[in-house]
Amino acid sequence: MKLSAETRTENIDWLQNNQLDLLVIGGGITGAGIALHASAKKMAVGLIEMQDFAAGTSSRSTKLVHGGLRYLKNFEVELVANVARERAIIHHNAPHIVQPRKMLLPVYDEQDASFTDFSAEIALQLYDQLGEVSEEWRYSLITKEEVREEAPGIKEEGLLKGGLYLDYLNDDARLTISILKTAHQQGAKITNYVKAVGYLYDEENRINGVEVADKETGETFSVYARVVVNATGPWSDETRHMQKNRQESRMLPTKGVHFVVDHSRLPVKRTIYTDTGLQDHRMLFIIPRNGKTYFGTTDTPYEGDLVDPKITQEDVTYLLEAINIRFPGANLTLADIETGWSGLRPLIQPEDAKDPSDISREHEIFISEEGLVTIGGGKLTDYRLMAEDTLKTIESLLDKKFLEVDTATIHLSGGEIKAGYTFNDYCEPAIKIGVAAGLSETDARTLIDWYGTDFESVLEGLDAVKKSRLPVKDALSLQYAMQYEMALNLEDYFLRRVETLLFDYNRMRALLMPALEQMAAHYQWGEEKQQKEKEKLISAMERAHLTDLR
Structure with missing residues (x-):
């Protein structure tokens, strides 16, 4: 529709x-x-x-659907129970977007560790129970040698073991x-x-x-x-x-910042959830995604522009220090950061002043x-x-x-899988349909993973994009975004209808003008409007690339 x-x-x-x-x-x-x-x-x-x-x-989170393992530290059992059970429901309704994965909790013997050798296992067991996790996805403990294999370069000093547990990948x-x-x-x-x-x-x-x-x-x-x-x-x-x-x-908005680097610079094999190592009671996510790795987040009270909360030098310094503590051989610097984003948590002001992470x-x-x-x-x-x-x-x-x-x-748009079938059951015949329409198998699978059962509507745009200078996968995606997702400008598309601006930044310069031409033709923009939209996208690219901090 x-x-x-x-x-x-x-x-x-x-x-x-x-x-x-x-x-x-x-x-x-x-x-x-x-x-x-x-x-x-x-x-x-x-x-x-x-x-x-x-x-x-809603486009600036950690991009997970998770139950909040760390909230168990504050004994927020009811919150965790409610949210943890929701994960499976959202996955069922949008299996192309929300996908289950085993994530890694390294356990360290160090000052102010959130989870000790003893408490980690109790927390993971309770997390599974509250989330009514099936046997297939229940937590397991692994040795420190296995932790090092899953997270090459992770800090070895004080490492005791790890826990593998269920949470869900997502695109917010x-x-x-x-x-x-x-x-x-x-x-x-x-x-x-x-x-x-x-x-x-x-x-x-x-x-x-x-x-x-x-x-x-x-x-x-x-x-x-x-x-x-x-x-x-x-x-x-x-x-x-x-x-x-x-x-x-x-309200008490708090700011959360994330950075993206090439996966070769932080070659983790699965999502890692660990203390920062800064004795500040904060946790750090390190998440592999489509050839990149992103990490975060901060949690600081925020006053300022709500539309565009700025990433500061203090944010960069904090997260680089934390990631280099956990991966001491990585030696990540600002030059390694390809993109970043900053979002605000809509927290409710408590009566008593607390650390933002405890709210x-x-x-x-x-x-x-x-x-x-x-x-x-x-x-x-x-x-x-x-x-x-x-x-x-x-x-x-x-x-x-x-x-x-x-x-x-209620299945969400793109998640309408027939009863008794899985998303993977849908993918195999859908790929064949895409290949028959002229797509490569790789492009067909990429579009199916992104759009789910809406893939067939995406293919309806093939005739309309014949003159586009974009690669056919991108041209189809842009056409669909304009027709079926109310994308009105380039930033809508590149930042919120697809993940290109954040997770494939090096392609952006090559895609900008062909995308502008296709959108301008669709919306019948004049030269002045085209120039304005081009400048807006370049500005968004510069913000994401932290240009003013380099």
């Missing part, structure tokens, strides 16, 4: 001329999950996002887009680049809609809804402060006197649970029950 620029125009027209049951402000994974749940319940639901979908936190933006596409298929009216600029009120001074601005056209219009939900993550306070009555700030990742719903519903906190992995709780709140406010649904059974 197409989700194009034309769909966007149609959705905006519909939003202006119909009253909604629910309007969601925020197109990250939290808002997307709420929109999907509400539309599945046959509510009239709209969603607006002031930037591109997933442009905030891809998952968010798939949820939104599924919500669209269920009837939700969604649009990017539409910003909430004020609230509308009824005679009792209760919010009954939002005044919005279309950032593409500059036009403003009103959207009326019986309930408005603020699902804007780090922007939650800003969105709450637009109300007439003064609102106390509730709970539980979510919370609060309702203002004017009727605005805000959902804050939470983790990517529990987006579905956050949506369930939000919809219960909405039904209570409306004093009305809508259709009962269980979103655990």
Whole structure:
């Protein structure tokens, strides 16, 4: 089902001329999950996002669906149990995006270690139990020699053993887009680049809609809804402060930074989760991905531009020091970093001051006197649970029950695998279809891994891309992003519809102009618009490459 620029125009027209049951402000994974749940319940639901979908936190995470092993240190057993069980549900609904892997927890005898020889095994056993992990994927312990084999170059001093345990690889933006596409298929009216600029009120001074601005056209219009939900993550306070009555700030955004290097510089064989070695009670992820390795993250209180949280020299120094402690022979420097990204965690300010790493990742719903519903906190992995709780709140406010649904059974766009079959069962015949259409086997498999069962819709673009100067795989992907994923510009595409800008940076210069030509032809851009979009993408490339720090 197409989700194009034309769909966007149609959705905006519909939003202006119909009253909604629910309007969601925020197109990250939290808002997307709420929109999907509400539309599945046959509510009239709209969603607006002031930037591109997933442009905030939901494209800037560690790109895992994990249960939060470290939260067991803080005895957050209920949180871990809820989130750990969600991993398998999300994998079942989006097997092309969320994939199970055995990850490695090295155990060290060192000062302030998060997990000791004794506690590591207890934590891993409890983690499996809380997540109801099947026997095939249960944890196992390996020797320090086996740890060294899995992680060549890892620090050997103090190394005792390792634990292999289940968590899931993911692409955060891809998952968010798939949820939104599924919500669209269920009837939700969604649009990017539409910003909430004020609230509308009824005679009792209760919010009954939002005044919005279309950032593409500059036009403003009103959207009326019986309930408005603020699902804007780090922007939650800003969105709450637009109300007439003064609102106390509730959010404490913290910044998380990740860096990408070539896999040859950090040749780990699987995801590693380890202490930083800096005695700061922080953990470090080291993750291999498509010929690269990325690592992070920081966790520092943040004040500043929420749209573009800057990576600082302090971030670079901290993460390089940590990675070089754990891999002392790597001697990584800024010159090794190909790209990086910085995102903000939408944490809720606790009553007592704590280290940011100790603040709970539980979510919370609060309702203002004017009727605005805000959902804050939470983790990517529990987006579905956050949506369930939000919809219960909405039904209570409306004093009305809508259709009962269980979103655990709703396959996301691209994940519609027949009952009794696995994703791998789908892949083999799909590759043959791709090869018959003229793709190489490698390109067909790459597109199938990225788009899942939507691959057949991707192939429909073959005729449209015959004149493109892009490699056929990239041309098909770009065409699909414009027709089915509401990608309106090059940054939308390269940063959030595919992973090229972050994980294949060295190809970007070669792809830029052919991609610009294809997009310009599709959208009928003039020279001035083309130049503007080219400059925007180059600026995004420079930010990702940390150009101002070199």
